[in-house]
Amino acid sequence: MNWRYRFILSGFIFLFVLVLARLFYWQVVRADELSVIARNQYERRISLDALRGEIKTSDNFPIAANKLTYLLFANPKQIKDTQKIAEKISSVLEADSASISAVLELDKFWVSIQNDLNHDQKEKISSMNIPGIGFEEQSSRFYPEASMAAKLLGFVGKGENGESKGYFGLEGYYDRQLKGKGAEAVVIHDALGKPILSKLDKNNKIDGRTLVLHTDRTIQFLLDEAIKDGVKKYGAKSAMAAVMDPKTGGILAMSSFPNFDPSNYAEYSDLFYKNPFISDTYEPGSTFKPLIMSSALDAGLVKADTKCSICSGPVSIGGYEIKTWNDKYYAGSSMTDVIMHSDNTGMVFAGQKLGLDKMVGYLQKFGIGETTGIDLQGEVGENLRPRDNWYPIDVATASFGQGITVTPIQLLTAFSAIANEGKRMEPHVVAKIITADAEEIKIKPKVLSRPISDRAAKVITEMMVNAVDNGEAKFAKPEGYRIAGKTGTAQIPVAGHYDPTKTIASFIGFAPADDPKFLMLVIFDRPTSSIYGAETAAPVFFSVAQKILTYYGITPTN
Amino acid sequence: MKKPIFIISIIFSIIVVLTIVRVGVENNVSTTGVELVKLEESLSSYRKANAILKERYLKEASLIEVSKKASSSGFVDAKSHVYLTEPLPIALGR
Numbered sequence: 001m002n003w004r005y006r007f008i009l010s011g012f013i014f015l016f017v018l019v020l021a022r023l024f025y026w027q028v029v030r031a032d033e034l035s036v037i038a039r040n041q042y043e044r045r046i047s048l049d050a051l052r053g054e055i056k057t058s059d060n061f062p063i064a065a066n067k068l069t070y071l072l073f074a075n076p077k078q079i080k081d082t083q084k085i086a087e088k089i090s091s092v093l094e095a096d097s098a099s100i101s102a103v104l105e106l107d108k109f110w111v112s113i114q115n116d117l118n119h120d121q122k123e124k125i126s127s128m129n130i131p132g133i134g135f136e137e138q139s140s141r142f143y144p145e146a147s148m149a150a151k152l153l154g155f156v157g158k159g160e161n162g163e164s165k166g167y168f169g170l171e172g173y174y175d176r177q178l179k180g181k182g183a184e185a186v187v188i189h190d191a192l193g194k195p196i197l198s199k200l201d202k203n204n205k206i207d208g209r210t211l212v213l214h215t216d217r218t219i220q221f222l223l224d225e226a227i228k229d230g231v232k233k234y235g236a237k238s239a240m241a242a243v244m245d246p247k248t249g250g251i252l253a254m255s256s257f258p259n260f261d262p263s264n265y266a267e268y269s270d271l272f273y274k275n276p277f278i279s280d281t282y283e284p285g286s287t288f289k290p291l292i293m294s295s296a297l298d299a300g301l302v303k304a305d306t307k308c309s310i311c312s313g314p315v316s317i318g319g320y321e322i323k324t325w326n327d328k329y330y331a332g333s334s335m336t337d338v339i340m341h342s343d344n345t346g347m348v349f350a351g352q353k354l355g356l357d358k359m360v361g362y363l364q365k366f367g368i369g370e371t372t373g374i375d376l377q378g379e380v381g382e383n384l385r386p387r388d389n390w391y392p393i394d395v396a397t398a399s400f401g402q403g404i405t406v407t408p409i410q411l412l413t414a415f416s417a418i419a420n421e422g423k424r425m426e427p428h429v430v431a432k433i434i435t436a437d438a439e440e441i442k443i444k445p446k447v448l449s450r451p452i453s454d455r456a457a458k459v460i461t462e463m464m465v466n467a468v469d470n471g472e473a474k475f476a477k478p479e480g481y482r483i484a485g486k487t488g489t490a491q492i493p494v495a496g497h498y499d500p501t502k503t504i505a506s507f508i509g510f511a512p513a514d515d516p517k518f519l520m521l522v523i524f525d526r527p528t529s530s531i532y533g534a535e536t537a538a539p540v541f542f543s544v545a546q547k548i549l550t551y552y553g554i555t556p557t558n
Numbered sequence: 559m560k561k562p563i564f565i566i567s568i569i570f571s572i573i574v575v576l577t578i579v580r581v582g583v584e585n586n587v588s589t590t591g592v593e594l595v596k597l598e599e600s601l602s603s604y605r606k607a608n609a610i611l612k613e614r615y616l617k618e619a620s621l622i623e624v625s626k627k628a629s630s631s632g633f634v635d636a637k638s639h640v641y642l643t644e645p646l647p648i649a650l651g652r
Binding site: 119 | 625
């Protein structure tokens with residue numbers, strides 16, 4: 001009996017071990033593979049795309065937003081009469097039916113017919129109930145103000161992997177903050193494909209951040225219109241302008257013409273994408289004079305009533321002869337008169353008083369030769385030539401803004417020191433950033449340097465007010481306001497010499513002079529109706545200034 | 559002998575009850591998928607409607623559109639201005 005009992009028991013134990021081994025094989029050895037198969041049966045992964053952040057002006061109006069669009073796709077295997085369907089679709093899309101027909105005849109299971117359909121187009125095609133046609137929702141960038149501030153904004157194109165990417169301007173500079181972070185979520189489905197109620201983990205998706213700008217939509221609109229009209233009126237090749245709050249460095253408006261539409265950027269040459277206000281250099285001409293004069297005042301080398309001892313006629317330096325713009329000379333004129341008459345010989349006097357070392361030192365403090373740090377993609381900065389490469393003629397010509405190059409934003413930023421008690425402010429377009437969690441990150445104004453004292457700033461301001469009231473541009477000035485400003489008519493260097501018929505005409509100024517609310521620079525490239533800044537840029541400046549003063553509710557003081 | 563049978567009976571009863579409860583709960587949860595789909599579809603359609611309305615509003619409220627409508631309605635730039643208040647003296651202005 002004993003041996004039978006043991007035999008049967010061994011048999012059961014053997015079977016038990018076999019089952020255990022098999023369980024070990026399926027639950028441990030093949031565990032990973034089987035769990036993947038199981039997950040694929042009941043899990044579905046959905047892609048959660050992050051929404052690109054908006055860009056809003058100071059009144060919280062989005063000038064860059066997102067709109068719902070659709071991608072129209074088809075399964076050519078299900079399309080019977082391609083010609084007829086292509087004609088139906090093309091009538092809605094206003095596209096060529098032959099190209100749509102060609103796409104529908106491809107031997108594929110999925111083809112894309114057109115991107116960026118709006119809701120009305122989608123509904124029309126949907127109502128045709130065409131089998132094999134479908135729509136995929138997309139989010140596209142949308143600019144409600146069309147080409148307004150286009151060069152400030154930049155545009156959104158495609159990156160290397162087909163992802164949305166910002167180029168130029170704010171879209172380029174703040175691309176990482178604007179694009180946010182997409183994520184994948186897992187949804188559990190039953191055998192019929194219906195979702196089972198479970199937590200959808202959306203925590204990893206982070207929508208893009210919203211930018212709120214210093215830019216004032218009204219001022220931007222006024223500036224855009226003025227620049228566009230000015231180019232036509234004065235027959236200029238191009239024009240640009242910007243308005244800044246000199247106390248904070250906030251850019252209230254920035255415009256240039258010719259322009260482009262960021263919604264349809266591909267239809268324009270890429271030459272239009274660049275913002276010349278931050279990317280182009282030029283010789284500033286007489287608009288540079290207040291910087292040199294304020295430096296000489298700050299160094300105590302001249303006063304407002306210091307008499308010029310070399311202003312009775314042309315000045316010879318290093319074999320070159322320096323003349324005034326109109327060949328008129330005022331012997332013994334004061335520094336105030338030198339600015340009023342825009343007298344080159346008087347500026348040579350001030351420049352010689354400063355000397356090379358002090359001049360270069362002050363120019364560096366004014367930020368000439370370095371980038372301003374403005375938050376726009378594409379800024380350039382041309383270095384000042386080393387001190388060893390300066391000759392006496394270079395010191396002379398630099399004192400009236402020739403033989404030295406700047407970007408318009410460098411000049412505007414340098415002037416913020418004159419308008420802001422001697423403090424040069426870092427220019428900024430964005431005032432604050434709002435995260436997806438509604439947290440506000442304010443960008444505080446930053447003082448870049450203090451090139452001149454408050455006293456020197458006040459003296460040069462009075463000189464500039466006198467220049468506006470009594471100088472060549474006085475006829476265009478709005479009545480009753482104290483506006484500080486300076487005209488500029490800079491010759492353009494061409495093949496080693498200056499072309500006397502082609503100029504860069506400009507005007508820079510701020511108002512009200514005693515408590516500046518805005519600082520503006522207007523530049524026309526090669527105007528043909530007149531080459532002078534006083535007759536082109538100055539009237540445009542004053543026209544926009546009058547509108548801004550009215551908009552701000554600032555009453556005349558006189 | 560009675561005690562082990564009693565314990566086994568209790569354990570067996572608990573297992574049966576828990577199984578019945580589990581089946582009941584899973585049964586209820588499984589049909590909520592249909593409601594979930596309906597809710598998600600509603601949410602999606604409201605979001606789309608919101609996006610479409612927002613796009614239309616932004617276009618209508620843009621300064622370019624307002625300016626066109628103002629121009630066609632006969633509004634023109636003001637040539638002169640009337641000031642009702644006088645400015646503060648400079649000494650009190652800052």
